[in-house]
Amino acid sequence: MLHFRTEGYNGCAVKYSPFFDNRLAVAGSANFGLVGNGRMYILELTPNGIVPVKWFTTQDSLYDLAWSEIHENQVLTASGDGSIKLFDCNLNDFPVQNWKEHNREVFSVHWNLVAKDRFCSSSWDGTVRVWTPDRPHSLVTLPTHSCTYSASFSPHSPDILSCVTSDSYVRLFDLRTPASASNHLTLQIPIHAAPVSPIPGKPGVPPAACPPSEALTHDWNKYRPSILATAGVDRTIRTFDIRAPQQGPQTVMVGHDYAIRKISWSPHLSNVLLSGSYDMTCRAWNDQSPPGVVGDVDSMRAGPSPTMGVEMGRMSRHTEFVTGVDWCMFGSEGWCASVGWDESLYVWDVRAVMG
């Protein structure tokens, strides 16, 4: 397990470079992101451990970052002052672009993996925005009217993006739909609602035992285009099939003791995901779907849902809230990185904590 200390900055997000197998970036904030500067580190894995290549200090806290998918040296950051900045690792000190449209803290940025000239952001101001790096203004604003902690483009479609909000909904936007009163909103899945009965006229399952609570993170499955996972304040990870939005969660993963801040599906295995929580642990989960599936599974053939996912292992080295996790997509499956409020970045192998 490799370790790097982001001294004076509490980690908020970590991402592996999509271009270099030994490079990663960490977004951190002084004073736990409450007040003070932010700093984005570019780090390299070397035979001598993790070495900082460069860092950029910003006026306000940084809560998230995303590597550019078209330029190997560029990284986006999401800032507490409502700005999004694009930094170039070959340059010093200042960003090459600065976008300021959000009225409150930007909490997530995500680069489109298919249409690589686009990225999106989400903010506590209740909007998701879509941008392109070479234009000074956003292309589209998608209102959610609720504090939006996480937004993400589908890895399978250039025009579909999703977000989760504090009102406990997953929202799906399709940018191909005409701009109308619905602002491209095509689907709203209530995360905590009881599933609707599959048989019309028959009463459904009684209301879910858990009241709505804030959703803090979500991620699209990399192999099954209709599956995404959500997690948040209620300490539970759920997977949903967007083709059957009213049927409730497909899989439920219970175990974290406090709110879950970040989840990420494995880039190698269709049924494995990693989570980081305020309970100071990172956990690897198996959602119990058949391994090796690529493409859509017929949900009508599945048994009664939801099934319970299984915890495969946990990493407990962090001594404060875990806020970011990411998988390395190069090399052998299992390598990942995690950051937390303990000013620590760990790079580790999930297989080593499985038991």
Place this chain on the structure above:
Amino acid sequence: MSSAQQRLTQVASHFTPGGKKGVAAITEKHPDDIVVTCALRSALTKGGKGGFKDTAAADILAGVFKGVIEKSGIDPNVVEDVAVGSVLAPGGGATEFRAAALVAGFPETTAVKSLNRQCSSGLQAIVDIANAIKSGMIEVGIGAGVESMSSQYGPGAVTEFSDLLENHQESANCKVPMGVLSENMAKDRGISRAVQDAFAASSYQKAVKAQKAGLFNEEIYPLQVKWTDPKSGEEKTITVKADDGIRDGITAESLGKIRPAFAKDGSIHAGNASQISDGAAAVLLMKRSTAERLGQKIIGKYVAASVVGVKPLLMGIGPWKAIPVALEKAGITKDDVDIYEINEAFASQCVWCVNELGLPQEKINPKGGAIAFGHPLGCTGSRQISTLLTELKRTDKKIGVTSMCVGTGMGMAAVWVRE
């Protein structure tokens, strides 16, 4: 709040599994919120003398229904159920209220029921509709209340008690007249006549001021009715658009001269008890998602309600017991509330509840209450919503509570957010 504090609150909220708490939680907007898109009332007029003295309860109700359709622009076909609270109507009013809905323009597919929880019937009707929407039984509904005390108030309203009831003390207490038991409660709890008169006078003064400033105009839907002039016996058509029980120039001193009504040495009289009145009110409810889909303008949100029981002889303390329960359900404290609409059945009980709960006078009934403009029993609970939401909007405040005591010993309260 500074930005650092806001961020800290945000992170702290991640540790409460039920989500946020307090004002921040109830003012959040969710698609499944039960919202109000229209709250209207008729004018309240004096029983036996006022503008509605010759108008049947169902006719006033039909007028207010028309007002709701007109003001909200709702398609009557989407309204699935209407609940009407009424206390004195024989048979609960079930037949004539259904007829009133039809005459007002609702199709036969709109169901109607009547219900009676005494003075809280109007609020109970709204809460019933809110719960039916919440549970998914209906999508759009109206909670309403109506009373014609001119035509239906009198000794016939209560059936004779059987021996079984008469011989059980607490149940026999249920039929002790309101005035008598309130008089006893005032004595028992040491609420002096001077305090009652001062409270009643301020209710009149606030109502006069509000009426002169036109603060009731937005909530009152004017109705054209037939009215017989008691002097000439001539029947005229008049437009009733203002509460006619509100009297100018009333002071604690002038009220001090009125003779007590229920006991020689008593403290309760016509000037410090609620007026006998006629009137109706209605509230249009649906989920926020439905309102957005139908293009309805949202004016408020229903948050929570409570119903409690107290001793029948102490029915006046109902709000004192019901309000904290509603606040707890809403997850807020009494200080978070900007306006309390507490029904003034009697100055004695209202003052006692307010003092006992430690509520500041200026937050109570800012436009006056039932002492000044009347208490048409079944209507009051619905009437308070329009009074509350318009005043919250005018003063740019957010959170309101409506509450009332209920005959036979109960209390109800509800928490509202203005939007």
